[in-house]
Amino acid sequence: MTGAPEPRPVIPAGVGVLSVLAVLLLTLPLLGLASRTPWADIPQLLRDPAVLQTLRLSLVASLSALALSTVLGVPLAWLLARVEFPGRRLVRALAVLPMVLPPVVGGVALLLAFGRRGLIGQVLFDLTGWSLPFTTAGVVLAETFVAMPFLLVSVESGLRTMDRRYEEAAATLGASRWTILRTVTLPLTAPSLAGGMALCWARALGEFGATISFAGNLPGRTQTMPLAVYLELESNPPAAYLLSFVLLVISVAVLLALRDRYLGQP
Amino acid sequence: MSAWRVGMLVLVLATACAQSPAARSATPRTATGDTAGTAIAGDVTVFAAASLTDAFERIGQVFEARHPDATVRFNFAGSQRLAAQIVEGAPADVFASADARQMEAVEAANAPVTFAGNVLQIVVEPGNPRDVTELGDLGDRDITVVLAADEVPAGRYARQALDAAGVTVAPVSLETDVRAVLSKVALGEADAGIVYASDVAAAGDAVTGIAIARDHNPAAAYPAAVLEGAPNPAGGQAFLDLLTSPEGQRVLRDAGFSTP
Numbered sequence: 001m002t003g004a005p006e007p008r009p010v011i012p013a014g015v016g017v018l019s020v021l022a023v024l025l026l027t028l029p030l031l032g033l034a035s036r037t038p039w040a041d042i043p044q045l046l047r048d049p050a051v052l053q054t055l056r057l058s059l060v061a062s063l064s065a066l067a068l069s070t071v072l073g074v075p076l077a078w079l080l081a082r083v084e085f086p087g088r089r090l091v092r093a094l095a096v097l098p099m100v101l102p103p104v105v106g107g108v109a110l111l112l113a114f115g116r117r118g119l120i121g122q123v124l125f126d127l128t129g130w131s132l133p134f135t136t137a138g139v140v141l142a143e144t145f146v147a148m149p150f151l152l153v154s155v156e157s158g159l160r161t162m163d164r165r166y167e168e169a170a171a172t173l174g175a176s177r178w179t180i181l182r183t184v185t186l187p188l189t190a191p192s193l194a195g196g197m198a199l200c201w202a203r204a205l206g207e208f209g210a211t212i213s214f215a216g217n218l219p220g221r222t223q224t225m226p227l228a229v230y231l232e233l234e235s236n237p238p239a240a241y242l243l244s245f246v247l248l249v250i251s252v253a254v255l256l257a258l259r260d261r262y263l264g265q266p
Numbered sequence: 267m268s269a270w271r272v273g274m275l276v277l278v279l280a281t282a283c284a285q286s287p288a289a290r291s292a293t294p295r296t297a298t299g300d301t302a303g304t305a306i307a308g309d310v311t312v313f314a315a316a317s318l319t320d321a322f323e324r325i326g327q328v329f330e331a332r333h334p335d336a337t338v339r340f341n342f343a344g345s346q347r348l349a350a351q352i353v354e355g356a357p358a359d360v361f362a363s364a365d366a367r368q369m370e371a372v373e374a375a376n377a378p379v380t381f382a383g384n385v386l387q388i389v390v391e392p393g394n395p396r397d398v399t400e401l402g403d404l405g406d407r408d409i410t411v412v413l414a415a416d417e418v419p420a421g422r423y424a425r426q427a428l429d430a431a432g433v434t435v436a437p438v439s440l441e442t443d444v445r446a447v448l449s450k451v452a453l454g455e456a457d458a459g460i461v462y463a464s465d466v467a468a469a470g471d472a473v474t475g476i477a478i479a480r481d482h483n484p485a486a487a488y489p490a491a492v493l494e495g496a497p498n499p500a501g502g503q504a505f506l507d508l509l510t511s512p513e514g515q516r517v518l519r520d521a522g523f524s525t526p
Contacts, residue, residue, distance in 0.1 A: 117454035133455045134410070134438035216412065216439025216450070231442065234346040235417045 030248065037245040038238040045242050050219065051228075054243070058225040061136060062204040065143035069200050072144075073151045074193070080152075081159035092156075096149040103146050107213030110142060114214075138215035139222050143204035150203050151196035158192025159185070195258055202254040206247065307335035310501035311357060313348040314340060315364035315488065316443035317384065317420065317461075320468045321521035322362070325514050329505055336501055344443035346371075346417040352493065359502030362490040362509075364419035364444075369489045378489035381509045383524040384462040385483050386420075386427055388476040389451045389469075396457050398476055401431040404458055412447050412456040413437040420444035423484045424460035430482040448473065462486065467522035488523070 038045070045051055079085075080092050098106055114121040116131045125131045132138040166188065170180045186193070208226040215222040217231065225243055232240035310329070314322050319342045326338040341348065341358070345368040352358055352372050362381070363369040369378050390398050396409055404411050413435070414421030421440065428435055438456065441447045447459040452472040466475030490509060492502040508514045515525040 111453060111455065115453065115455050131455070134412075212442070217415070217441065218437065218439050222439065231415060231417065234344075234350045237350075 033241065033244055033248060036241045038242060041238060042242060045239060048239075051239065051243065053220050054223055054225055054228045055246070057136070057139075057220065057223065058205060061139045061143060061224060062201055062207075064140045065147055065204040066197060066201045068140065068144045069148035069151045069204075070197060073148045073196075073200075074155055077152050077155035078159060081156045095152055098146050099149045099153070103207065103209030104213050105209075106145055107142060107210035110145060110210060110214040114138075114141065133214055134216045134218065134222060136215075136221055139211055139224060142210040142214045143207045146207050146210050147200045147204040151193075151200035154192050154196025154199060155189065158189040158196075162188045198254050198257050202251060205250065306333040306501050306504045308498055308501060309337050309339050310359050310498050310505055311339045311341070312360045312362065312502075312505060313352060313356070313358040314342055314360075314362040315345045315348070315419065316342050316445040317364055317465055318342070318362055318382075318488070319445065321382075321464070321518050321523065324517050324521070325505075325508060328513060328517070329508050332508070333501075333504065336504075338505065342445075344414070344418040344420075345369075346419070347442065357497050358493055359496040359498050360490060360492055360505050362488060364486060364488055365422065366487065366489055367422070368419060369491065372491075372493070374494040375489075375491035376494055378491035379506070379510060380487050380489050380526055381506075381514070382488040382518045383526065384464055384486040384488070384522075385524070386423055386460055386478050386486070387463045387466050388478060389448060389459045389461045389466055389473045390457065390476060391451060391454060392471060392474050394474050394476065398458050400476075401428060401433050401478060401482060404428070404435045404460075405433045407436070410455075410457045411435050411437045412439045412441060412450045412459045414444050414447050414460075415440040415442060418443055419486065420447070420461060423486055426484045427460065427478060427482050430484075431479075462522075464522035 076095065080088060080095075101109075111118060111133065113119050114124075114132045116122065116125045116133065121131055121133075132141060162185070166184050167180050170184050175183070205224075206226055207224070208230065211222070211224060212227055212230075217223050217227050219228075223231075225247055229240045229243045229247070232243065312322065312326075319340075322340060322342075326340065329338050330336060341351075341356075343351075345363040345365060348358075348361060349363065349368040349371040352361055352374065361369065361372055361375055363372075363378075364384075366378075369375055388398055388401065388404070390396060396403075398404070398409065403409065413424050416422060416425060418441070420443075439450065441450065444461050444465055448461050448465045448469055450456045451459045452469055460478075463475065466473060490506055492499055492506055496502045509518075519525055
């Protein structure tokens, strides 16, 4: 933001103390995790086939969820941002509902829709003998359900705030709608798309509640890193601390990649 | 959607939030309020194996009727999770585990007493549509089987049963407590699972139980103990006393447990 330099604000009594408490609340758990992470065991744990399998599955599932969210979410974001249609507000509300819905409720809802006795799932099972719960595809579906709204919101706001005159100029110069989308709209909204994708991927990678209630827990098929952390905490706490730390490092990396959006203000 | 499916949905949601306030209904006071005069008051925090959920909620009502100044707070989960929480310093008064191993993991457990036993059953959908009759049928690839994870007592007992029967099973999911196994079958997502006889009794019409041959069926034993450093040791001891009293034992038997 530009403009006249702002006067130095006077800090009201209490704000400083409460701010320090807030920072402590948010950072102490991270310090706790770092203090218990078995640094010396890291090379050995990272060669453990079970840990690698979980890591691989988490990456495959979360990247698949990201791809699905992008393919489905970007067109919907464009529609919501650019087209007036009856029920648009309702569609937007429903599409972002998973952001505030407890994920475990999302998982139960997914079961009742896509499970073997679910609205769609029963038809699918009767026709093909195949059902989504307990499969890696089920993990991808659960992660997409929870993570896609983050991409949707980011891309829609990018489309709404971009300067439409560039598109109008391209149109008056005779560019086709597809050319405008490809050469004007998408490049101009690229930062929001990238930000939305990073948030979406991070959320998918960290998904727990919907996954465990919809897809169950089986190493190599549906046991992602957060599920492994939850279970290892009971049998092998150091492995849980390490997996947690790996997830923390990835989260910090995502935040750094988004630094212009969240850390950008001086 | 039938009524029991809605019921199972509620069950799933209820187990998802581990903390469950015990007292919802006012239970009429029993005539045997013999210890009511002593100073049992405040919160009594009981960490109990998931399979004990229904029986302990009933015992909790009896306890609160006897000790009107006390409130029982339950934390139901897989015993391995509860043991880990207690080791990490969770403030519990009583730990009731589904096996001795998880009790031994808790050093603060003071002289555990065995208050109940249980046996395993195969749980299937109501009416047994897949015609499961014995453990050997669970080795069939066409039958979707859900077990508790190996760390969970019910999962360990199930492994023992399958090993004893010489059956190899490829489960589609390893759940974090026995009630999650039950709900996967009750919701129709899995064809079969291995749970306790008391779980089948608790689920009512939502599932059917198939007995497992006695020589393949490990006997589950439930120890309970008051914990050292308990915030309310007197309350914890009173709860333990109720568990082993004739009335507590009767509630456990009604819920499908055996009693020593």
